[in-house]
Amino acid sequence: MAGDLVNTLADLKEQEVIKIAKDRLSAGEEPLKILDDARKAMGIVGKRFADGQYFIPDLVYSGEILKAVTEIVKPKLTKVAETKRLGKVVFGTVAGDIHDIGKDIVVFMLDVSGFEVFDLGVDVPAQKFVDKIKESGAPIVGLSGFLTLAFDSMKQTVEAIKDAGLRDKVKVMIGGGQITDEVRKYTGADAFGKDAMAGVSLAKKWIGAG
């Protein structure tokens, strides 16, 4: 039964996944076990994406199916289990850049993977990142930027975090169109993700869940 949910979700068979989740819940199965299987399936989806078998729309589709499963089991979860998240992430597109689609995909994948994400939107001033890190206590920050001109803005944001005395308390990841390790070094970030799943993997690794 567990294998059914894992493989069916990994194969992106939405209606079948929902039926299996409902049937298992009706049979009295522990809702957290169902969610755990769904997240195992996401691991397979991530591998297929990395291997080039799946593409960005498939990845987002898998996230929507996982979200649907979560909605089904949510009423049966205890309050503690419902609110338990892997960790907090502050995310946004840096000042001057207004591209949002890549950022939205990473935010969505982090959310369905169990993170509490504070999405600051696009064209986010460095100070707004600093304020949200202080307010939320998030240990992870994601900076998105699409064009090469955004690299300076990323660098300024990392410097603002440092000037606020928060650099040792957070890990910073960057991502966008043309990010390389050279860019990562230039901006002062800790790591870069080449796609949404890489961002999720980094976040999991940093909170010790990877």
Added chain:
Amino acid sequence: MPVIRDIPLSLEISEVLRREGLGGYSKVRPEIKSLITELLAGVKKAHLLEPAVAYEIYSITEMSQSQVSLEGNLVLQCSLLSSLLPQAKELAIAVCTIGPRLEKQVTDYTNRGEPLRGILLDGIGSAAVDSLTQEVCKFITGEASSRGYQASSPISPGMPGLPITEQWQLLEMVPAREIGVSLTPLAIMSPRKSTSMVIGIGPQMTTWTQAEVCGRCNLRRTCPYKVIPRRGGVVKRTDQRL
């Protein structure tokens, strides 16, 4: 300065799929294909596309290795033109947009927890901008032809040899505000589904295909949106390197 609106766009499914990162030999899931079809119908029904172009044609007064001087004491920093289009007599500057409505719908989908619809619609918007670019190029080519000239393929800021910071200059050279296009402090166009371009006009102009541009891009190995040359010699070769 000329502004044209209501330009008919043809959105071919293959181009939409490429802009979804599903071009080339990618397998397309039936659920996703049917959602794209549904979204395309919705784009038409809700009039989400408002294509417009602002353009102007300037005479070239001088061309050096690094810049081009134009009538009205205007200067464009562009090292590509002297190597690629040395015979150009004029430059057409064009700024195009499909307007803000589609982007707003993308944001609405994302905010409603429907990111798949959001990213697919975003891809449709990108394909619409590509189609608009082609229409503008056809129009400029026709205009050049009526005066016995040829038109080159378009060069856009961000391509090697035309810095993206030249967007500031380009937007000053056409009535971009009339079509609602502006720049962020980082020279990013707003609405995002917009593009700007420079087209050489002269007695003998070089042309190239998008597949050739993609083939020479730094991201050619990994870019999911690249144009792959078709078999059978459809791609027109040039001796010039872009």
